Amino acid sequence: MAVPKYTTIFRKFLVSYLIILIIPSIAGYVSYRTSISVTQSISIENSVTQLQRSQEILERRMVEVEGFTRQLALNPDLNKLMNEQKNGDEINVYGIWSMVKQVTPFSQTNDFLQNYFIYLSNYDVIFTQGSAYFRPEHYYQNFHYTDLSLDEWKDEVLGRTHSSEMMPLRSFMSNKKQSSVVTYMQSLPLDSFSGSSPATVVVMIDEEHISNLLAGLEDRYGGWAHISDAQGNTIGLRGITEAAARQLSTSTELDQTKRSQFYHDDLVITIQSDTSGWTYRAGVPRQVLMENANQIKHMTWMVTGIALVLGLLAGLLLSYRNSAPINRLLGVMKEHFGKDGLAERNEYDFLQGNISKMITSNRQLELELERQLPLVRDGFLKRLLAGEFRTLEEIAAAAAQADVNLAGGEGHVGILRINGYSGMDSIDILNELSAARLIMKQALSETEESLLMTDLGSDRLVMIWLEQKEQTSGADFRKRLNEALAGLARTAYSEYKVSLSAAFGECFQTLMDVSHSYEQAGQTLEYTELSGMQSILWFSDSGRETATYYYPLDMEQRLISTIRAGEPEEAKRIVSAVMDKNSDQHQLSPEMKQQLVGELKGTLLKLLDQKALIQSELLHTLKNQIIGIQAADMLLDIQQEINGIIEALCGIINSKKNNAHIQIAGDIKRFIAESYNDSELTLYRIAEKVERPEKYISQLFKEVTDINVSDYLEMVRIERAAALLRTEGCTVDEIASRVGYNSSHSFRRAFKRVMGVAPSSYRQSIHI
Secondary structure: OOOOOOOHHHHHHHHHHHHHHHHHHHHHHHHHHHHHHHHHHHHHHHHHHHHHHHHHHHHHHHHHHHHHHHHHHOOHHHHHHHHOOOEOOEOOHHHHHHHHHHHHHHHHOOHHHOOEEEEEOOOOEEEEOOEEEOOHHHHHHHEEEOOOOHHHHHHHHHOOOOOOEEEEEEEEEEOOEEEEEEEEEEEEOOOOOOOOOOEEEEEEEEHHHHHHHOHHHHHHHOOEEEEEOOOOOEEEEEOOOHHHHHHHHHOOOOOOOOOEEEEOOEEEEEEEOOOOOOEEEEEEEHHHHOHHHHHHHHHHHHHHHHHHHHHHHHHHHHHHHHHHHHHHHHHHHHHHHOOOOOOOOOHHHHHHHHHHHHHHHHHHHHHHHHHHHHHHHHHHHHHHHHOOOOOHHHHHHHHHHOOOOOOOOEEEEEEEEEOOOOOOOOHHHHHHHHHHHHHHHHHHHHHOOOOEEEEOOOOEEEEEEEEOOOOOOHHHHHHHHHHHHHHHHHHHHHHHOOOEEEEEOOOEOOHHHHHHHHHHHHHHHHHHHHHOOOOEEEHHHOOOOOOOOOOOHHHHHHHHHHHHOOOHHHHHHHHHHHHHHHHHOOOOOHHHHHHHHHHHHHHHHHHOOOHHHHOOOOHHHHHHHHHOOOOOOOHHHHHHHHHHHHHHHHHHHHHHHHHHHHHHHHHHHHHHHHHOOOOOOOHHHHHHHHOOOHHHHHHHHHHHHOOOHHHHHHHHHHHHHHHHHOOOOOOHHHHHHHOOOOOHHHHHHHHHHHHOOOHHHHHHHHOO
């Protein structure tokens, strides 16, 4: 019966494995979220650090610009020029050109000082690095703000006092090249506060120089940066328009007090300078900021996905592998006990209940068998005494079933009679006899452990005394029996006033002769009754003489049963025993000899009525051979003829038996060839198919083929697998399933055990 792939038990196993799989997945998810959070924090911190570094560089450059004006304020030549009085049109040209040479090197040390001028109000002169303009109009023509006229420029820049004043970003023309500049203005001397000042230093800082300090944020993150003064005027910007920067500064969605926050798709970082009051703001796109985090996310999801898929596959495999045996057991239970109980209980309760019931029933059966064992043992002994067994193997099997030890195989059969109770049938007498028999049994058991006993009527016990050939001789064994029984008789009489008589038959050489020894013991006991003797008597000492032949009915039945069983040696031994008895102990007259031979011929003719013999071609020949036995011949010659006939009869019977066995073995082979791909094929199902017991077909198949059924099934499966491996159409796992294996692992082990190599190696060797 095929096990369904998806069952309730399978689902329960699968759910358990999935729960186990989900627990580490949850832990992995928590770890993943922590990693994302840490990575995000690190990215934000790096962005803040980058903006702070740009702030530090810019403010350091501005400090250098301020330091430049302070150096000019301390320059004696410049102070001299500032304090000189203009005399008419005379100008201190030499002093001015000397100052030009002195201030020129400053532009080489700081790119913020590449465009600056110094205005001397007393001479109305502007000089820069390398040039001097004796009229401001001339300077204005080359360098001017696009939104300031000459008069406005003179008024706002040259005509006012400035103290480290910054002019916001404005459009500026420098030698007909337009740019945007931030202007730093400082009046000299430094303590000039009102009115006009003797000199003014003006530094035009190109917006590009400021933006270059913010390039790291744009180049690294693809973001933007904006610098504004305390009034919100733009000082520098990069990657963003001024309008967008102003809109961002005034947006209500942005908390101006937070250092870092997400605004739309950007991380906005805001730093307020404590020295200049400027506001530094940078924006980093969320996607770029989370690049490392996204890598972790993608890697985590990929690993998690692969782990979940592999875990699910492993869960499916293990669920099926673990549920399949339970399902098979459940199927067997349903077949034997029905489906009652499954409606209200689950499968485990159903199995537990039925297995508990089986264990309880088995225990009850064991107790009942133990209780019946004495009866079984007594029945076995009575069958053995009656000669109902046909072979020694049948005796051994029945003895094992009755838990009887028949070690030795030789001994004597004796009958013990309690004298004085013959013909007494009252209840009191029967009870007294039962008690006496029980006492005798107990005493005999203590005397001889290997003694087997059974009741014979109300006043008799049958005893089977077994002896070991290697331990004692026949005479010693007989002497020991006489002493034991004599002691028992004395004890019985002295303590219970009971007298005993015992009779023994001749020694039996095999267990098949037990019945013969028992018959002799019975004859000897009859002799003691007729002679009035009340003692221990042996058959050989009874002195009974008879002119009749010896061929008792039980001996004939044993001979017939032995030949029917196909045991020629045992049958010939029985014939030999009959001939020996009639030649050694009987003086047969010609008439008795003729009757004996006639009886033996009749026994053999009875066997010809067997079905196996009727269909034989030798029937007519054997019949003529039996009829042709002459009573006038010597007993030895007659015995040899009979032995030949026995050989022929047993040969025919065994041949028919072997043919039947071969046919059953062939049926088993054909069934295996048809059903080898069924993973549920077992010895039980094969036995059902051929309608024979499991143990019977196992032994029969082994005898016929010299191989076990399980080994033959494995051989058929592996041969078919080898044929499939010689093709390229199937994988090893598919082949394992097609030839009847539940798992590829068990298939690989079986294939290597039979073929000596693994399936993959076998396939490679075929295609080399």
